[in-house]
Amino acid sequence: MNGAASKDFEGGPISGGPPEDPHDTPATSRAIVVDAPGTHHLVTRPLPRPGPGEVLVEVAAAGICLSDREVYDGHRAPGYVRYPLTPGHEWSGTVVAAGPGVDPALVGRKTVAEGFRSCGTCERCRAGDTSLCSAAYAETGFTHPGAFADHLVVPARLLHPLPDDADLRGAALLEPAAVVAAAVRAAAPEPGERVAVVGAGTLGLLAVQFLAASSPGELAVVDPRRARAELACRMGATEARAPAHSPEVHGRYDLVVETAGARTTAADACLLARRGGRVVLTGMFARGAVGIDPVHLSVSQLTVRSVFGAPSAAWSFAVRAYGSGLIDPASLITNEFPLERYADALALVGGGDPKTGKVLLRP
Known part of the structure; x- marks a missing residue:
């Protein structure tokens, strides 16, 4: 071929x-x-x-x-x-x-x-x-x-x-599902945690489905598109938020999964995480994306992971989740x-x- x-x-x-x-x-x-x-x-x-x-x-x-x-x-x-x-x-x-x-x-x-x-x-x-x-x-x-x-x-x-x-x-759609599975496996969500997903595109909505199965205490979706955020709520999110830089949402979440790949979303995801929290970046960022503030990263003691593609284990995880109706x-x-x-x-x-x-x- x-x-x-x-x-x-x-x-x-x-x-x-x-x-x-x-x-x-x-x-x-x-x-x-x-x-x-x-x-x-x-x-x-x-x-x-x-x-x-x-x-x-x-x-x-x-x-x-x-x-x-x-x-x-x-x-x-x-x-x-x-x-x-x-x-x-x-x-x-x-x-x-x-x-x-x-x-x-x-x-x-x-x-x-x-x-x-x-x-x-x-x-x-x-x-x-x-x-x-x-x-x-x-x-x-x-x-x-x-x-x-x-x-x-x-x-x-x-x-x-x-x-x-x-x-x-x-x-x-099991290929993007495998990417999200890799992110969720890296994030290791625990029941009762406050979780945020940044972005309500394909990766974000699949992330909501995976994360909802971990019994989070909160599962917020951050996206400027109201219709997409509302769809995320129908798929398991507990609330939808427009992107905001107000202090009341900073440092709120135990785990933040970034899926949008927009110019500021990597930095925004780190601001949403609590001190000692975890951030997983899955979006594909273009040149010119805003960098993560190293001072904030250091003082907040964040754990930041990135995901590019999916290893074989994540594929197996996604296929099992699909076969069982989890996603x-x-x-x-x-x-x-x-x-x-x-x-x-x-x-x-x-x-x-x-x-x-x-x-x-x-x-």
């Missing part, structure tokens, strides 16, 4: 649905290819084939996030993207073929898969910190073909199979588009409309 080769083919629909047997497998597969920032095509090419240790997955749904918008706009750091590219790192699907050395019993299984293609052998990987792999950065949808396509090929070792009755629509990612979905309307779907992401939640592509 090579983006460079895709220019030799023209777009066109193919039949959907998993094949009943190998003879029904389509000979071609469609994909969105971003040739360079601001330029994309829907192409049809020969069906990719899994190599040794790989599986072919038929994509059921793929989420679009701000990172995908960065890829299209050309704002992602050069070392973290490789053009031409088929984006798509949030997805779910069904295994339709297994390469040499892969258990054939995986064929027909509903699944998601880790995005980071960690080496598995470096010191960090062997310690379980697969999101800190010291090998060259490699991630599905950024350096390797992603899920804005009918099919994709991924290493079988990265799969997290789902229950047979799993809803693949909601499962497409409901599908409740965040507001818009769904076919591959042909990729441009329309992308325009909604980051467009500023508070009514827009998670946007999916449905091949």
